[in-house]
Amino acid sequence: MSDLRLPEGVQARFGETPDEVALNLADAVAEFLAVRLKQAPRASLVVSGGSTPLPFFKALSDKNLDWSRVDVLLADERWVDEDDPASNARLVRGNLLQNHAASARFLSLKQPGATPAEGLGAVKAELADLALPLDVLVLGMGNDGHTASLFPDAPELAHAMSPECQDIVSAATPASQPQKRITLTWPPLRDARFTALHLKGEDKLDTLEKAISDMDRVMEMPVRAFLKPGLQVFWSP
Numbered sequence: 001m002s003d004l005r006l007p008e009g010v011q012a013r014f015g016e017t018p019d020e021v022a023l024n025l026a027d028a029v030a031e032f033l034a035v036r037l038k039q040a041p042r043a044s045l046v047v048s049g050g051s052t053p054l055p056f057f058k059a060l061s062d063k064n065l066d067w068s069r070v071d072v073l074l075a076d077e078r079w080v081d082e083d084d085p086a087s088n089a090r091l092v093r094g095n096l097l098q099n100h101a102a103s104a105r106f107l108s109l110k111q112p113g114a115t116p117a118e119g120l121g122a123v124k125a126e127l128a129d130l131a132l133p134l135d136v137l138v139l140g141m142g143n144d145g146h147t148a149s150l151f152p153d154a155p156e157l158a159h160a161m162s163p164e165c166q167d168i169v170s171a172a173t174p175a176s177q178p179q180k181r182i183t184l185t186w187p188p189l190r191d192a193r194f195t196a197l198h199l200k201g202e203d204k205l206d207t208l209e210k211a212i213s214d215m216d217r218v219m220e221m222p223v224r225a226f227l228k229p230g231l232q233v234f235w236s237p
Ligand SMILES: O=C1O[C@H](COP(=O)(O)O)[C@@H](O)[C@H](O)[C@H]1O
Pocket: 048, 049, 050, 051, 052, 053, 075, 076, 077, 139, 140, 141, 142, 147, 148, 149
Protein backbone atom coordinates (compact mmCIF):
# COMPACT_ATOMS: atom_id res chain seq x y z
CA MET A 1 0.00 0.00 0.00
CA SER A 2 1.35 3.44 -0.85
CA ASP A 3 1.84 6.10 1.83
CA LEU A 4 -1.40 7.84 0.97
CA ARG A 5 -2.23 11.23 2.50
CA LEU A 6 -5.95 11.87 2.32
CA PRO A 7 -7.27 15.45 2.18
CA GLU A 8 -8.09 17.02 5.54
CA GLY A 9 -11.33 15.72 7.02
CA VAL A 10 -11.44 12.59 4.85
CA GLN A 11 -11.35 9.47 6.99
CA ALA A 12 -9.55 6.23 6.00
CA ARG A 13 -11.36 3.01 6.95
CA PHE A 14 -8.83 0.59 5.45
CA GLY A 15 -8.90 -3.18 6.04
CA GLU A 16 -7.03 -6.38 5.20
CA THR A 17 -9.66 -8.11 3.05
CA PRO A 18 -12.70 -7.17 0.92
CA ASP A 19 -14.96 -9.10 3.32
CA GLU A 20 -13.65 -7.30 6.39
CA VAL A 21 -14.18 -3.92 4.74
CA ALA A 22 -17.62 -4.92 3.45
CA LEU A 23 -18.68 -5.85 7.00
CA ASN A 24 -17.33 -2.59 8.41
CA LEU A 25 -19.12 -0.60 5.73
CA ALA A 26 -22.37 -2.53 6.30
CA ASP A 27 -22.11 -1.79 10.05
CA ALA A 28 -21.55 1.92 9.43
CA VAL A 29 -24.41 2.18 6.90
CA ALA A 30 -26.86 0.18 9.05
CA GLU A 31 -26.01 2.31 12.08
CA PHE A 32 -26.62 5.52 10.15
CA LEU A 33 -29.88 4.24 8.66
CA ALA A 34 -31.12 3.12 12.10
CA VAL A 35 -30.54 6.63 13.47
CA ARG A 36 -32.32 8.25 10.52
CA LEU A 37 -35.28 5.86 10.86
CA LYS A 38 -35.74 7.11 14.43
CA GLN A 39 -35.76 10.71 13.19
CA ALA A 40 -37.79 10.50 9.98
CA PRO A 41 -40.63 8.46 8.48
CA ARG A 42 -38.34 7.16 5.72
CA ALA A 43 -34.60 6.90 5.08
CA SER A 44 -32.74 6.72 1.77
CA LEU A 45 -29.82 4.59 0.70
CA VAL A 46 -27.97 5.25 -2.55
CA VAL A 47 -25.61 2.52 -3.72
CA SER A 48 -23.30 1.97 -6.66
CA GLY A 49 -22.90 -0.82 -9.17
CA GLY A 50 -19.76 -2.55 -10.37
CA SER A 51 -17.97 -5.52 -8.86
CA THR A 52 -16.76 -3.99 -5.56
CA PRO A 53 -20.07 -3.75 -3.67
CA LEU A 54 -21.15 -7.43 -3.83
CA PRO A 55 -19.96 -8.52 -0.33
CA PHE A 56 -21.20 -5.24 1.12
CA PHE A 57 -24.67 -5.81 -0.37
CA LYS A 58 -24.84 -9.30 1.11
CA ALA A 59 -23.71 -8.11 4.56
CA LEU A 60 -26.13 -5.17 4.56
CA SER A 61 -29.09 -7.30 3.48
CA ASP A 62 -28.72 -9.23 6.78
CA LYS A 63 -29.06 -6.15 8.95
CA ASN A 64 -32.19 -6.05 11.03
CA LEU A 65 -33.66 -2.65 10.17
CA ASP A 66 -37.18 -1.49 9.34
CA TRP A 67 -36.38 -1.87 5.66
CA SER A 68 -40.02 -1.22 4.70
CA ARG A 69 -39.22 2.46 5.42
CA VAL A 70 -36.01 2.54 3.38
CA ASP A 71 -35.83 3.85 -0.19
CA VAL A 72 -33.00 2.20 -2.12
CA LEU A 73 -31.72 3.60 -5.39
CA LEU A 74 -28.58 3.59 -7.47
CA ALA A 75 -26.16 6.47 -7.92
CA ASP A 76 -26.05 5.52 -11.60
CA GLU A 77 -27.35 2.98 -14.04
CA ARG A 78 -26.60 1.65 -17.48
CA TRP A 79 -29.51 2.26 -19.86
CA VAL A 80 -30.20 -1.44 -20.29
CA ASP A 81 -33.11 -3.66 -19.32
CA GLU A 82 -32.98 -5.49 -16.01
CA ASP A 83 -32.38 -8.86 -17.65
CA ASP A 84 -29.09 -7.53 -19.10
CA PRO A 85 -26.01 -8.69 -17.09
CA ALA A 86 -24.78 -5.05 -17.13
CA SER A 87 -27.84 -3.83 -15.22
CA ASN A 88 -27.00 -2.38 -11.81
CA ALA A 89 -30.64 -2.85 -10.76
CA ARG A 90 -30.29 -6.56 -11.41
CA LEU A 91 -27.21 -6.61 -9.15
CA VAL A 92 -29.05 -4.77 -6.38
CA ARG A 93 -32.18 -6.90 -6.57
CA GLY A 94 -30.17 -10.12 -6.52
CA ASN A 95 -27.76 -9.20 -3.74
CA LEU A 96 -29.00 -6.30 -1.60
CA LEU A 97 -32.79 -6.58 -1.74
CA GLN A 98 -32.68 -10.00 -0.09
CA ASN A 99 -33.09 -11.32 3.47
CA HIS A 100 -34.23 -8.50 5.81
CA ALA A 101 -33.70 -5.90 3.05
CA ALA A 102 -36.26 -7.57 0.77
CA SER A 103 -38.95 -5.20 2.08
CA ALA A 104 -37.11 -2.01 1.04
CA ARG A 105 -38.62 0.12 -1.72
CA PHE A 106 -36.44 0.16 -4.84
CA LEU A 107 -36.58 3.22 -7.08
CA SER A 108 -35.23 2.37 -10.51
CA LEU A 109 -33.18 4.76 -12.63
CA LYS A 110 -34.03 2.70 -15.72
CA GLN A 111 -37.41 3.67 -17.09
CA PRO A 112 -39.04 3.31 -20.52
CA GLY A 113 -37.37 5.21 -23.35
CA ALA A 114 -34.93 4.36 -26.11
CA THR A 115 -32.24 6.56 -24.55
CA PRO A 116 -31.64 8.06 -21.10
CA ALA A 117 -32.44 11.50 -22.53
CA GLU A 118 -35.81 10.18 -23.67
CA GLY A 119 -36.50 8.49 -20.34
CA LEU A 120 -35.39 11.39 -18.16
CA GLY A 121 -38.93 12.60 -17.40
CA ALA A 122 -39.99 9.12 -16.29
CA VAL A 123 -36.92 8.78 -14.04
CA LYS A 124 -37.67 12.15 -12.43
CA ALA A 125 -41.26 10.98 -11.83
CA GLU A 126 -39.94 7.76 -10.21
CA LEU A 127 -37.83 9.86 -7.83
CA ALA A 128 -40.45 12.57 -7.26
CA ASP A 129 -41.28 11.72 -3.64
CA LEU A 130 -37.73 10.89 -2.58
CA ALA A 131 -36.83 13.01 0.45
CA LEU A 132 -33.74 15.23 0.09
CA PRO A 133 -31.06 15.46 1.34
CA LEU A 134 -30.24 11.83 0.73
CA ASP A 135 -29.27 9.94 3.86
CA VAL A 136 -26.61 7.40 2.90
CA LEU A 137 -24.51 7.43 -0.27
CA VAL A 138 -22.03 4.68 -1.12
CA LEU A 139 -19.92 5.53 -4.16
CA GLY A 140 -17.43 3.52 -6.16
CA MET A 141 -14.74 4.83 -8.48
CA GLY A 142 -13.35 3.88 -11.86
CA ASN A 143 -9.68 4.18 -12.73
CA ASP A 144 -10.48 7.08 -15.06
CA GLY A 145 -11.62 9.03 -11.98
CA HIS A 146 -15.34 8.65 -12.59
CA THR A 147 -17.76 8.09 -9.77
CA ALA A 148 -21.48 7.41 -10.18
CA SER A 149 -21.67 7.96 -13.98
CA LEU A 150 -19.88 11.29 -13.79
CA PHE A 151 -17.36 10.37 -16.48
CA PRO A 152 -14.59 12.77 -17.54
CA ASP A 153 -15.50 12.20 -21.19
CA ALA A 154 -19.27 12.57 -20.87
CA PRO A 155 -20.57 15.54 -22.91
CA GLU A 156 -23.17 16.05 -20.16
CA LEU A 157 -20.56 16.37 -17.39
CA ALA A 158 -20.59 20.19 -17.09
CA HIS A 159 -24.36 20.12 -16.65
CA ALA A 160 -24.36 17.21 -14.19
CA MET A 161 -21.51 18.68 -12.10
CA SER A 162 -22.87 22.22 -11.97
CA PRO A 163 -23.59 23.35 -8.39
CA GLU A 164 -26.66 25.09 -9.84
CA CYS A 165 -27.95 21.98 -11.63
CA GLN A 166 -31.69 21.77 -10.96
CA ASP A 167 -32.04 18.20 -12.21
CA ILE A 168 -31.66 15.29 -9.82
CA VAL A 169 -30.58 13.05 -12.71
CA SER A 170 -28.74 13.49 -15.98
CA ALA A 171 -28.06 11.37 -19.00
CA ALA A 172 -24.39 10.41 -19.43
CA THR A 173 -23.10 9.26 -22.79
CA PRO A 174 -19.31 8.93 -22.48
CA ALA A 175 -17.58 7.67 -25.61
CA SER A 176 -15.47 5.37 -23.43
CA GLN A 177 -18.47 3.32 -22.33
CA PRO A 178 -20.38 0.67 -24.27
CA GLN A 179 -23.76 1.64 -22.79
CA LYS A 180 -25.49 4.97 -22.36
CA ARG A 181 -26.01 5.82 -18.73
CA ILE A 182 -28.08 7.79 -16.27
CA THR A 183 -26.60 9.33 -13.15
CA LEU A 184 -27.57 11.32 -10.10
CA THR A 185 -26.14 14.82 -10.43
CA TRP A 186 -23.66 16.62 -8.20
CA PRO A 187 -26.07 18.63 -5.97
CA PRO A 188 -27.99 15.65 -4.50
CA LEU A 189 -24.81 13.58 -4.27
CA ARG A 190 -22.88 16.45 -2.65
CA ASP A 191 -25.57 16.98 -0.01
CA ALA A 192 -25.88 13.38 1.24
CA ARG A 193 -25.71 13.17 5.04
CA PHE A 194 -23.27 10.23 5.05
CA THR A 195 -20.95 9.44 2.15
CA ALA A 196 -18.62 6.49 1.76
CA LEU A 197 -16.24 5.72 -1.09
CA HIS A 198 -15.87 1.94 -1.38
CA LEU A 199 -12.72 0.74 -3.15
CA LYS A 200 -10.93 -2.53 -3.73
CA GLY A 201 -7.43 -3.08 -5.12
CA GLU A 202 -4.06 -1.36 -5.32
CA ASP A 203 -5.03 0.15 -8.67
CA LYS A 204 -7.85 2.07 -7.00
CA LEU A 205 -5.44 3.38 -4.40
CA ASP A 206 -3.14 4.60 -7.19
CA THR A 207 -6.12 6.32 -8.83
CA LEU A 208 -7.08 7.93 -5.52
CA GLU A 209 -3.50 9.14 -5.07
CA LYS A 210 -3.57 10.64 -8.56
CA ALA A 211 -6.88 12.37 -7.78
CA ILE A 212 -5.51 13.82 -4.55
CA SER A 213 -2.35 15.09 -6.27
CA ASP A 214 -4.25 17.77 -8.22
CA MET A 215 -7.57 18.46 -6.52
CA ASP A 216 -8.41 21.53 -8.62
CA ARG A 217 -8.94 19.73 -11.91
CA VAL A 218 -12.32 18.25 -10.98
CA MET A 219 -13.65 17.77 -14.50
CA GLU A 220 -10.66 15.56 -15.36
CA MET A 221 -11.41 13.26 -12.40
CA PRO A 222 -14.91 13.96 -11.07
CA VAL A 223 -14.25 11.86 -7.94
CA ARG A 224 -12.14 14.81 -6.75
CA ALA A 225 -15.32 16.72 -5.95
CA PHE A 226 -16.21 14.13 -3.32
CA LEU A 227 -12.86 14.14 -1.50
CA LYS A 228 -14.09 16.61 1.09
CA PRO A 229 -14.49 16.62 4.87
CA GLY A 230 -16.89 13.97 6.12
CA LEU A 231 -16.09 11.42 3.41
CA GLN A 232 -15.12 7.96 4.64
CA VAL A 233 -12.94 5.88 2.33
CA PHE A 234 -13.38 2.12 2.76
CA TRP A 235 -10.53 0.28 1.04
CA SER A 236 -9.07 -3.23 0.95
CA PRO A 237 -6.49 -4.89 -1.31
O1 LIG B 1 -19.12 1.79 -14.02
C1 LIG B 1 -19.13 1.74 -12.83
O2 LIG B 1 -17.96 1.47 -12.17
C2 LIG B 1 -17.71 2.00 -10.89
C3 LIG B 1 -16.66 1.10 -10.25
O3 LIG B 1 -16.87 -0.26 -10.55
P1 LIG B 1 -15.98 -1.47 -9.97
O4 LIG B 1 -16.34 -2.66 -10.82
O5 LIG B 1 -14.56 -1.08 -10.12
O6 LIG B 1 -16.38 -1.66 -8.54
C4 LIG B 1 -18.99 2.14 -10.08
O7 LIG B 1 -18.77 2.88 -8.94
C5 LIG B 1 -20.10 2.77 -10.88
O8 LIG B 1 -21.28 2.90 -10.10
C6 LIG B 1 -20.38 1.91 -12.05
O9 LIG B 1 -21.45 2.38 -12.81
